[in-house]
Amino acid sequence: MSAKCVQEVTQQSWINEVFPEWGTWLNEEIDRTEIEHGTFGMWWLTNMGVMIKSDKQTQIAIDLWCGPGKRTHDAPDMGPRHQWSRLTGGRKIQPNLRAVPMVINPFAIHRLDALLCTHFHHDHIDLNVAAAILQGVEQDIPFIGPKFVVDQWIAWGVPAERCVTVRPGDTVKVHDIEIDVCESFDRTVLITDQKGEPVPEGKEIPDMDERAVNFVVKTDAGSVYHGGDSHFATMMAEHGKRFDIDVAIVAYAENPIAVTDKMTSSDVLRAAESLGCRVVVPVHWDVWSNMLADPQEVIDLWRMRRDRMGYTFYPFAWLPGGSFIYPRDAEKIAYFHDRGFSDHHMHPTDVPYPSFL
Ligand SMILES: [Fe+2]
Numbered sequence: 001m002s003a004k005c006v007q008e009v010t011q012q013s014w015i016n017e018v019f020p021e022w023g024t025w026l027n028e029e030i031d032r033t034e035i036e037h038g039t040f041g042m043w044w045l046t047n048m049g050v051m052i053k054s055d056k057q058t059q060i061a062i063d064l065w066c067g068p069g070k071r072t073h074d075a076p077d078m079g080p081r082h083q084w085s086r087l088t089g090g091r092k093i094q095p096n097l098r099a100v101p102m103v104i105n106p107f108a109i110h111r112l113d114a115l116l117c118t119h120f121h122h123d124h125i126d127l128n129v130a131a132a133i134l135q136g137v138e139q140d141i142p143f144i145g146p147k148f149v150v151d152q153w154i155a156w157g158v159p160a161e162r163c164v165t166v167r168p169g170d171t172v173k174v175h176d177i178e179i180d181v182c183e184s185f186d187r188t189v190l191i192t193d194q195k196g197e198p199v200p201e202g203k204e205i206p207d208m209d210e211r212a213v214n215f216v217v218k219t220d221a222g223s224v225y226h227g228g229d230s231h232f233a234t235m236m237a238e239h240g241k242r243f244d245i246d247v248a249i250v251a252y253a254e255n256p257i258a259v260t261d262k263m264t265s266s267d268v269l270r271a272a273e274s275l276g277c278r279v280v281v282p283v284h285w286d287v288w289s290n291m292l293a294d295p296q297e298v299i300d301l302w303r304m305r306r307d308r309m310g311y312t313f314y315p316f317a318w319l320p321g322g323s324f325i326y327p328r329d330a331e332k333i334a335y336f337h338d339r340g341f342s343d344h345h346m347h348p349t350d351v352p353y354p355s356f357l
């Protein structure tokens, strides 16, 4: 219950009233959307988080993460083994504040058929989400990810029998959805230590396949390639040959000086043509205040190049919390939220005189 006077207001009552900012609005929208035959639906849950719903109403969530970024200046410097220390030679913490609202309430997710996670970075795997799904989803749905992800879930108390460890080459069925697991190209994850996992010695390069994977989610109406935090890689052209990809979701953001961690606009277009997809959706640009990017840049570059390069795909500039229906929205290019007021003039207006506005 919200407070009625200042005496009733506390910091906790304020948090309860404001957070999560979208309440259960998006949960309700996803639950109430009946996906039509021959299509599939997707919702962007911020960062690399997406919900995919098939025309049999099967729902899977990938990289659902509902956490914060930095919240205080008073944090210790990074240790020398931190991936950003290793990559940049610096020690100051990055000012990565969360720049988007919480669009979904994981504790209000009651219908879900599987949770998938590409890798163990803490903007992709989430203790609170794991708990919310264990508590809120009625069925004992599987938790699917590479070894390091599964090890993390189990360390957090997710029952081992609920976890499915996958590596490239594996295929997993979730009702009518089939998921092909393939190689990740997230080189940052190779220099990230994970608590409880063996630390590679010297210059030893660890096994990517235990740390990160990409997913090809195949529905009866089309497929989605989820690239996790993959950087651009020439092997994406091999994935384009191996898989029939309709929609590719890739990690795009502006890299600070001395950092190469996300795809640039040019990389996004190279990834799209390599993967042979029909639609490319750059995400991850929304969440970190120090790496914000604008997907309009991808569209502008696509417009400049499309004739000379012979592009056969479309970019899609999404917004956090937004939906996408395939194939209906394949050539839509830009998303905007429902602008509302569709019932205008259903009742008499009530202004001082008819031409008031
Ligand atoms: Fe990430």
Ligand SMILES: [Fe+2]
Pocket: 119, 121, 186, 188, 189, 229
């Ligand atoms: Fe990552």
